[in-house]
Amino acid sequence: MDGQSGKTMRTLPDTLSSLKEFNKYLTPSWIESVSHIIKELTPTKPQKVMEDKGQNIFERDDAESDTKVARIQDEMVSLSAQLKEITLQKRESLNNYLDLKGSIRVFCRIRPLSHEQSYSSRTMFTLDESNVFLRVAETKRKQYKFDKVFDPSSTQGDVFSEVEPLIKSAIDGYNVCIFAYGQTGSGKTYTMEGKPTDLGVIPRGIQVLFDRASESNSRFLFTFSMLEIYMGNLRDLLVPGNKTNGFKNVPSLAIKTDPDGGIEIENLVAVTVNNFQEVKRLYGVGTRLRSTASTMANSTSSRSHCLIRISMTSFDAPERKKARNKLWMIDLGGSERLVKTKATGKRLKEGKAINLSLSALGDVIDALQTKKPHVPYRNSKLTQVLRDSLGCESKTLMLVHIRPNENDLCETVCTLGFATRVRSIRLESEESPDVKARKEQLLMELGQKVNDLEQECDDIRRKIKKLEDTMEHLKGPQLSVSTNIVISRPSTEELKINISKNVRSLKNHREVSSGLPRFMKPTAASRHRLGLNNNVPNINRSKPPVPPKRRPSSVYAESVRLPVNADTWQSECSSECSISMTSDINWTPSIQDGTEYSQDASEYEIKQVIFSEHETPSQGQVISFKEWQLAELENMQNKTEERGNIDIDNWIHQQILESNVTCQSKDLNVPEVTGDEISNIPSPIKSERAKDCNQAQDEESDLTLHAPPLNTKDIKQANAVNHFSRAELRSPPSRERCSNNETNKHMSESFAYHGRSRRSLQEKLDDCMLKQPNKEADLSTHAEIRSQEEEHHIGKLTKFFQALQIAWASVRLGLGTVSIGLGHDFFHSLML
Numbered sequence: 045m046d047g048q049s050g051k052t053m054r055t056l057p058d059t060l061s062s063l064k065e066f067n068k069y070l071t072p073s074w075i076e077s078v079s080h081i082i083k084e085l086t087p088t089k090p091q092k093v094m095e096d097k098g099q100n101i102f103e104r105d106d107a108e109s110d111t112k113v114a115r116i117q118d119e120m121v122s123l124s125a126q127l128k129e130i131t132l133q134k135r136e137s138l139n140n141y142l143d144l145k146g147s148i149r150v151f152c153r154i155r156p157l158s159h160e161q162s163y164s165s166r167t168m169f170t171l172d173e174s175n176v177f178l179r180v181a182e183t184k185r186k187q188y189k190f191d192k193v194f195d196p197s198s199t200q201g202d203v204f205s206e207v208e209p210l211i212k213s214a215i216d217g218y219n220v221c222i223f224a225y226g227q228t229g230s231g232k233t234y235t236m237e238g239k240p241t242d243l244g245v246i247p248r249g250i251q252v253l254f255d256r257a258s259e260s261n262s263r264f265l266f267t268f269s270m271l272e273i274y275m276g277n278l279r280d281l282l283v284p285g286n287k288t289n290g291f292k293n294v295p296s297l298a299i300k301t302d303p304d305g306g307i308e309i310e311n312l313v314a315v316t317v318n319n320f321q322e323v324k325r326l327y328g329v330g331t332r333l334r335s336t337a338s339t340m341a342n343s344t345s346s347r348s349h350c351l352i353r354i355s356m357t358s359f360d361a362p363e364r365k366k367a368r369n370k371l372w373m374i375d376l377g378g379s380e381r382l383v384k385t386k387a388t389g390k391r392l393k394e395g396k397a398i399n400l401s402l403s404a405l406g407d408v409i410d411a412l413q414t415k416k417p418h419v420p421y422r423n424s425k426l427t428q429v430l431r432d433s434l435g436c437e438s439k440t441l442m443l444v445h446i447r448p449n450e451n452d453l454c455e456t457v458c459t460l461g462f463a464t465r466v467r468s469i470r471l472e473s474e475e476s477p478d479v480k481a482r483k484e485q486l487l488m489e490l491g492q493k494v495n496d497l498e499q500e501c502d503d504i505r506r507k508i509k510k511l512e513d514t515m516e517h518l519k520g521p522q523l524s525v526s527t528n529i530v531i532s533r534p535s536t537e538e539l540k541i542n543i544s545k546n547v548r549s550l551k552n553h554r555e556v557s558s559g560l561p562r563f564m565k566p567t568a569a570s571r572h573r574l575g576l577n578n579n580v581p582n583i584n585r586s587k588p589p590v591p592p593k594r595r596p597s598s599v600y601a602e603s604v605r606l607p608v609n610a611d612t613w614q615s616e617c618s619s620e621c622s623i624s625m626t627s628d629i630n631w632t633p634s635i636q637d638g639t640e641y642s643q644d645a646s647e648y649e650i651k652q653v654i655f656s657e658h659e660t661p662s663q664g665q666v667i668s669f670k671e672w673q674l675a676e677l678e679n680m681q682n683k684t685e686e687r688g689n690i691d692i693d694n695w696i697h698q699q700i701l702e703s704n705v706t707c708q709s710k711d712l713n714v715p716e717v718t719g720d721e722i723s724n725i726p727s728p729i730k731s732e733r734a735k736d737c738n739q740a741q742d743e744e745s746d747l748t749l750h751a752p753p754l755n756t757k758d759i760k761q762a763n764a765v766n767h768f769s770r771a772e773l774r775s776p777p778s779r780e781r782c783s784n785n786e787t788n789k790h791m792s793e794s795f796a797y798h799g800r801s802r803r804s805l806q807e808k809l810d811d812c813m814l815k816q817p818n819k820e821a822d823l824s825t826h827a828e829i830r831s832q833e834e835e836h837h838i839g840k841l842t843k844f845f846q847a848l849q850i851a852w853a854s855v856r857l858g859l860g861t862v863s864i865g866l867g868h869d870f871f872h873s874l875m876l
């Protein structure tokens with residue numbers, strides 16, 4: 045008897061009993077026959093059924109839940125496939141949309157007038173959605189066409205909504221360049237960086253990147269770099285260098301072309317970033333080192349081009365255009381007529397350099413737009429750096445800024461001229477009205493399609509999430525361990541893992557972990573999150589693969605907890621010739637930037653590495669296609685690692701070491717001395733050191749800005765540590781700067797460095813740094829050493845004389861006391 049008919053038999057007496065209720069409507073003979081049947085059924089059949097139930101209840105429940113789980117898994121697999129398909133369609137549609145709009149687009153933003161500027165200036169402009177009409181004379185108006193015009197009342201949100209498709213395109217694997225162009229004080233930095241209350245394109249864009257990466261089922265690795273082009277030279281803004289000494293102690297950045305035609309910048313620090321908070325912090329440090337100065341037009345005028353590069357690598361997203369691509373966000377130096385600024389000396393040279401490179405950029409974009417056979421990339425460092433991100437399948441957006449001031453009319457005309465040139469009006473004017481109309485229609489359709497597909501993706505994701513929850517409810521949370529093989533974004537540590545080895549039973553994991561030192565085992569929280577606490581059965585590998593479970597964003601390891609500062613993020617360091625302003629931006633973190641479990645998460649990731657290293661793969665194991673794919677991914681990951689990224693932990697670690705050296709030598713290290721960075725690291729000793737630094741500043745009035753030697757070298761050494769190979773895990777994370785053995789010991793604890801609480805290690809490091817005598821650092825020259833030795837001798841002599849004086853005084857005091865005492869009545873009486 046199958047389950048269904050058994051169930052029917054069990055419920056038959058009940059059914060018949062209920063039928064008896066209808067007796068008033070039925071004939072007596074019918075009732076009698078029904079009663080008879082009930083009598084026969086009740087004593088025998090239900091009893092048997094109950095016995096069966098007692099025996100099989102657990103088996104049946106298991107079977108039922110297994111069937112349900114299998115069904116859910118099937119459904120998830122099919123939904124995942126559907127999601128992939130729709131994502132691909134969406135990428136294509138978005139790409140077509142952007143191509144149709146033009147791979148090089150130009151927007152114009154007109155900044156509002158400040159209070160002191162005359163109201164009449166407004167009449168200079170008339171605007172519509174895509175045109176600016178400039179009154180150049182009483183009766184003459186000049187028209188400038190753009191892809192989009194933002195009037196003075198437009199918000200940061202308005203601007204970003206138009207920029208966002210490009211950011212999405214970057215996630216799809218395209219190289220993207222976003223420029224802010226305009227005269228000094230026209231609002232370039234405002235648009236790109238924004239204000240704490242009104243974030244600009246850079247923070248919003250980065251937030252979108254992380255959001256989309258976490259939504260995606262693919263793994264992403266993000267690295268952050270920041271550099272400036274100052275007077276034709278590249279400078280890494282993530283290496284605290286010597287500004288007054290022209291960054292001489294820092295290795296120069298060299299532009300290299302790789303065999304695939306990609307551009308790499310040799311020696312440029314690329315820090316692996318896992319969330320928005322980390323980027324925010326790096327950005328703050330970079331901004332502080334940027335060359336700015338007070339000019340007639342802007343008190344904090346940018347004297348260089350500032351370039352932010354986010355490199356994205358995805359290992360398992362074949363639908364992406366490229367496995368590795370870049371998003372550049374560039375705040376260009378202010379374009380200005382040197383005659384007007386009346387700049388002289390250094391300011392004049394800076395202005396000339398900015399103008400030259402801007403003109404070279406214009407030439408390149410013009411050549412690309414008009415499809416000239418030769419594109420003059422080599423004419424400036426700016427265009428050389430961006431060579432692989434300008435033109436050929438990449439997307440470019442130029443945000444042109446204007447000041448609607450009558451005094452700035454000439455500047456405005458120049459800016460608009462530049463915009464016209466890069467937008468290639470000539471090409472557009474060749475289009476017939478028919479073509480234009482069709483293009484508009486197509487754009488509308490494509491835009492709608494992209495939105496619909498996005499909506500569909502969201503729906504599928506929601507469904508998958510629901511199924512995951514149901515599954516977790518049915519089977520316990522252990523499945524997340526197996527499905528974490530493919531997470532949204534890998535941490536750098538994970539890149540070293542032979543991912544295929546991670547498809548192992550929980551039992552195996554437990555066995556291996558039991559042999560590990562305590563600090564390498566998962567913490568209670570991570571075990572709980574990953575379901576390791578539950579007694580769960582081994583994963584049945586014959587079951588259909590479960591689609592990847594998205595990792596909660598809080599798991600994106602952030603090893604350093606950064607307090608969210610509600611105050612304006614601003615500090616200032618000035619030197620004799622230029623002012624270096626920090627960013628006053630305060631990027632409010634999103635909910636996704638949770639850091640509560642971050643330490644925990646990174647611990648787990650490290651432990652996973654160790655698990656896999658201890659385990660030996662079984663002999664003759666059949667490698668599935670998926671495993672083969674994973675091995676391929678690993679190859680790719682290794683390639684990426686060879687490029688030399690640096691983890692934010694290592695980077696911050698370096699900054700800490702630098703700050704110690706800086707404090708010891710009483711040099712002012714710009715990012716550290718402000719105390720912002722120090723206060724961000726939750727070590728009590730840190731603040732002590734900050735105090736020391738401040739004292740050093742007070743003591744030495746004419747501080748010079750010296751780059752600590754070997755700084756970049758150390759950072760590069762730290763690159764290697766980031767990737768956690770077995771050998772590397774045993775080697776110290778970076779070159780030791782401490783001379784004493786205790787420090788070296790702590791530095792060598794690379795397991796502890798990555799696996800243990802960062803805070804405790806930090807405190808240890810700080811502690812031993814503080815214990816070190818400052819003497820060594822202070823005695824930088826031979827003369828200083830000699831003078832110190834002399835001082836030492838003088839000190840010894842002085843002490844000797846002091847001791848002698850004290851002894852003599854004591855003797856005299858003793859004698860005096862005796863003579864007084866002997867003459868006293870008390871002694872007289874004693875003697876008598």
Ligand SMILES: Nc1ncnc2c1ncn2[C@@H]1O[C@H](COP(=O)(O)OP(=O)(O)OP(=O)(O)O)[C@@H](O)[C@H]1O
Nearest residue numbers: 155156228229230231232233234342345346377378
């Ligand atoms: N759209 C805007 N709304 C409000 N304030 C703005 C806007 N644009 C610019 N500003 C203000 O104008 C001032 C100058 O802007 P900003 O520093 O962004 O200019 P810039 O083009 O970057 O100048 P530079 O090239 O010299 O660095 C800032 O105080 C900024 O807050």
